[in-house]
Amino acid sequence: MVWLRRTTHYLFIVVVAVNSTLLTINAGDYIFYTDWAWTSFVVFSISQSTMLVVGAIYYMLFTGVPGTATYYATIMTIYTWVAKGAWFALGYPYDFVIVPVWIPSAMLLDLTYWATRRNKHAAIIIGGTLVGLSLPLFNMINLLLIRDPLEMAFKYPRPTLPPYMTPIEPQVGKFYNSPVALGSGAGAVLSVPIAALGAKLNTWTYRWMA
Numbered sequence: 001m002v003w004l005r006r007t008t009h010y011l012f013i014v015v016v017a018v019n020s021t022l023l024t025i026n027a028g029d030y031i032f033y034t035d036w037a038w039t040s041f042v043v044f045s046i047s048q049s050t051m052l053v054v055g056a057i058y059y060m061l062f063t064g065v066p067g068t069a070t071y072y073a074t075i076m077t078i079y080t081w082v083a084k085g086a087w088f089a090l091g092y093p094y095d096f097v098i099v100p101v102w103i104p105s106a107m108l109l110d111l112t113y114w115a116t117r118r119n120k121h122a123a124i125i126i127g128g129t130l131v132g133l134s135l136p137l138f139n140m141i142n143l144l145l146i147r148d149p150l151e152m153a154f155k156y157p158r159p160t161l162p163p164y165m166t167p168i169e170p171q172v173g174k175f176y177n178s179p180v181a182l183g184s185g186a187g188a189v190l191s192v193p194i195a196a197l198g199a200k201l202n203t204w205t206y207r208w209m210a
Contacts, residue, residue, distance in 0.1 A: 013059045017075035020055055045136035045183030053131045053191045054198040056106050061202045066114035073106035095146050101138040105131045120199055128195035132187030140180045
């Protein structure tokens with residue numbers, strides 16, 4: 001029955017990764033983080049770093065196979081691109097939905113686990129820190145390669161959005177001077193305890209299945 005248990009949990013990876021992508025919609029805005037990409041980049045970075053690391057380390061430690069975290073992030077990315085394609089098919093511009101970049105950060109988590117010879121504590125501390133540090137950087141590079149998300153936000157408003165979620169122009173220099181630095185710093189600090197939580201959830205799962 002070991003194969004059945006393993007297969008079931010690989011399917012769970014798919015289910016949880018898809019649901020994590022749905023959380024992305026809520027963490028950023030109604031349409032992922034298109035509208036709030038600039039104005040709430042720090043909040044987005046923290047939410048995405050912690051969301052990625054808790055699920056990725058949970059399944060990586062469960063399978064014990066370096067690469068599972070990247071597999072997890074890949075599913076999230078594919079699902080998001082499907083959603084992007086769906087909005088594009090509805091007549092919205094290609095840049096209407098911006099796909100977050102999860103895979104490189106997940107790869108760093110996998111590499112940490114592999115390089116430390118599957119050391120769980122190293123994966124939590126080093127891997128969690130690397131995810132928190134890297135994700136804002138990769139996503140900002142991603143944003144710089146596309147058109148201004150705020151242009152899309154104002155040009156194609158969402159009537160379903162409440163007034164308090166209406167996109168606003170970023171106040172550069174008034175709230176924070178470097179969203180990447182602030183997001184990386186806060187993400188690196190918060191991703192470690194969240195990674196520890198994911199590892200603990202893995203332990204609870206084993207006890208439940210025993």
